[in-house]
Amino acid sequence: MNRIENFDDYRALVDVVKMHDYRYFGLNNPTISDEEYDAMYFALQEYEEQHADEVLPDSPTQQCYSENGNGKRTVARRTACLSMKKLHDAKAVVKYLRAQQRAANISSMGTMVAVEWKFDGETVSLVYRQGVLAEATYGHGKELFGNDCLEHIKYVQGVPSEVSVWSQYDRVEVRGEVIISFEEFARYSKAGKSPRSTSNGIMAKKVAVKDECKRLEFHPFRLIMDGVTMHMLAMLTLTPIGFKTSGFMSALNLEKSDAELEQDIENIVCTAEVERESLPYPTDGLVFKFDNYEYYDCIGQTDHDAKYNCAFKFRPVFKAVTTYRGHHTTIGEKTGKVTYVADFDEVEMNGHRFAHANCGSEKTFTQKALVPGCKIEVSLHGDVIVCVDGKVENEPCTEEEPTIKEEPRVIEQDINQGQEQEVEPEPIPQPKPKRKRNYPQVGEPTIEEDSEDDTAKGSKGMGVKTVLAGAIAVLMAVSTGVVMLAFAGAAVLFMPMLGGVYGKE
Incomplete structure (x- = not known):
C-alpha cells in the first residue's frame, strides 16, 4: 500500500x-x-x-536515533509515558474522579473504575510488530522519546519475545513497570539502597548484563491495541500469552453516591494495607483508573499527569527520628532543575540505611524550616522512598545535650496529721548547657563554644582586672587633683608679692 x-x-x-x-x-x-x-x-x-x-x-x-549522555540510543514514541496525580485520602480520590467525569461529560451509568496495585519501578514501553518484539524504551515524562532497552528487556522475566496471536497486527504496545522482588533484591550482591534504585540501575546500563536483567520482572499496566477498549479485560488476556499481570484489588461503580464511594475506597485501602505485607514486590499504593480506554482522549492530560487515572499513596509504616545536619543541591543533567537534598544522621528503616532525602524545589525545602542540629522525622513512603516529614515538635534545635538528672525530692511529714501537707512547688526549669561542637555544620561556619569552666575562669579573670583598673584610675585622679591644688595655692601666695615688686619699680 x-x-x-x-x-x-x-x-x-x-x-x-x-x-x-x-x-x-x-x-x-x-x-x-x-x-x-x-x-x-x-x-x-x-x-x-x-x-x-x-x-x-x-x-x-x-x-533521529541518537546517543544520549549515557551512551544509550533514544527512540521516538507515539505517545508520552506520563505520571499520575498523587492523593492521600478517599475523599480526594472521589473528588478527582468526579471532576474528570464531569469534564469529559461521562455518564455514571455503567462506568467502572479499576483498582490495581501500584508498583514503583522503571516504566517501560514495549512495541510488538506482527507479533514480534521490535522496540523497548524506558523512562517516563512528557517527552516523546525514551531510552532504548531492547537488549535488556529480552532477559527480563514476563516479556515474551513473540506473541503468535498478534501476528496479524502491525503494531501492539504494552506498557508496564520493571521491578525486582524482595527475594532477588536480598540475594543481589550489587543491590542499591532500595529495590527501585536497583531496578533503575540495571536498566540504565549501557550494555545489558544477562544475569542481572534476569532478576527483574515486567508487570504490564496498559495495552494499546486496535479493538481493545476495556482495561480489566485487556489485562486478563495478557496472562495466558506470557505476561506477569499484577492483578486487581477491586473495582468501583461510579453509579454510587460520593459517600458510598468513599466508604468503598476506605475498605479497599484497609484491605490492601494488610495484604501488601505478603506481596513479594515493593508497592507504594493503589491506582484508580477508568476502565474504558475510549474515555482517555476525552479526559485528556497535563504536561505531567495522565488525568484518566490517579494514585492513592499508602501511609508510611517505617518512621524514624534523627538529627538534621544540613543540605546540598543537585542539578539535573537534562533539565537543569535544582533539587534540594537534606542530609541527616544515618537511620535504618526496613532493613536499609539512609542518610539523605530528596526535598524537591527550593520553595518546598524552605517551607520545612529546617535548622542544622534540629530533630526531624523521616519516613519510608511506600517502603521505597525516604522523605522528610518535618521537624519534631517540642524539640530544641541544638546539638544533642546531656540529660540533667534531678535529685529526688523528700517531702517531710507534717507533725499535725490533721492538716494538709504542703507540696513543694515545682522547680523552675533552667536552660540546659550547650555542648561544644567539634565539627563544622553543613551550610554554616564552624561554631565553637567555650565550656562552663573556661567561661567561669574568664569571668573571674575579667573581674580582677576590672577592679585593678578602677583603682589605678582613682589614684591617678586623686594625684591630678592634688597637683592642681598645689599650683593654685602657689599662685595665690606669690601673686601679691609679684604685684608689689612691679609696683615699686
Whole structure:
C-alpha cells in the first residue's frame, strides 16, 4: 500500500515501515527490496507534507536515533509515558474522579473504575510488530522519546519475545513497570539502597548484563491495541500469552453516591494495607483508573499527569527520628532543575540505611524550616522512598545535650496529721548547657563554644582586672587633683608679692 487516502492508511503505513526498519536494522533480515521500502517511505513524506497537523511523532521520517549522555540510543514514541496525580485520602480520590467525569461529560451509568496495585519501578514501553518484539524504551515524562532497552528487556522475566496471536497486527504496545522482588533484591550482591534504585540501575546500563536483567520482572499496566477498549479485560488476556499481570484489588461503580464511594475506597485501602505485607514486590499504593480506554482522549492530560487515572499513596509504616545536619543541591543533567537534598544522621528503616532525602524545589525545602542540629522525622513512603516529614515538635534545635538528672525530692511529714501537707512547688526549669561542637555544620561556619569552666575562669579573670583598673584610675585622679591644688595655692601666695615688686619699680 503506497498510496495513502486518509489518516488511517497513513498510520498503518507508518507501522509497516517501522516493522521493516526493525527487520533490517535489528534482525539483519530484510524481507523487501530497497526500491519497495523507498516507495513506502516517500509516500509517508508526501502525505506528511500535505497534512502537517497529522504527523505521528514516531514516524520513520521524524525519528533521529541518537546517543544520549549515557551512551544509550533514544527512540521516538507515539505517545508520552506520563505520571499520575498523587492523593492521600478517599475523599480526594472521589473528588478527582468526579471532576474528570464531569469534564469529559461521562455518564455514571455503567462506568467502572479499576483498582490495581501500584508498583514503583522503571516504566517501560514495549512495541510488538506482527507479533514480534521490535522496540523497548524506558523512562517516563512528557517527552516523546525514551531510552532504548531492547537488549535488556529480552532477559527480563514476563516479556515474551513473540506473541503468535498478534501476528496479524502491525503494531501492539504494552506498557508496564520493571521491578525486582524482595527475594532477588536480598540475594543481589550489587543491590542499591532500595529495590527501585536497583531496578533503575540495571536498566540504565549501557550494555545489558544477562544475569542481572534476569532478576527483574515486567508487570504490564496498559495495552494499546486496535479493538481493545476495556482495561480489566485487556489485562486478563495478557496472562495466558506470557505476561506477569499484577492483578486487581477491586473495582468501583461510579453509579454510587460520593459517600458510598468513599466508604468503598476506605475498605479497599484497609484491605490492601494488610495484604501488601505478603506481596513479594515493593508497592507504594493503589491506582484508580477508568476502565474504558475510549474515555482517555476525552479526559485528556497535563504536561505531567495522565488525568484518566490517579494514585492513592499508602501511609508510611517505617518512621524514624534523627538529627538534621544540613543540605546540598543537585542539578539535573537534562533539565537543569535544582533539587534540594537534606542530609541527616544515618537511620535504618526496613532493613536499609539512609542518610539523605530528596526535598524537591527550593520553595518546598524552605517551607520545612529546617535548622542544622534540629530533630526531624523521616519516613519510608511506600517502603521505597525516604522523605522528610518535618521537624519534631517540642524539640530544641541544638546539638544533642546531656540529660540533667534531678535529685529526688523528700517531702517531710507534717507533725499535725490533721492538716494538709504542703507540696513543694515545682522547680523552675533552667536552660540546659550547650555542648561544644567539634565539627563544622553543613551550610554554616564552624561554631565553637567555650565550656562552663573556661567561661567561669574568664569571668573571674575579667573581674580582677576590672577592679585593678578602677583603682589605678582613682589614684591617678586623686594625684591630678592634688597637683592642681598645689599650683593654685602657689599662685595665690606669690601673686601679691609679684604685684608689689612691679609696683615699686
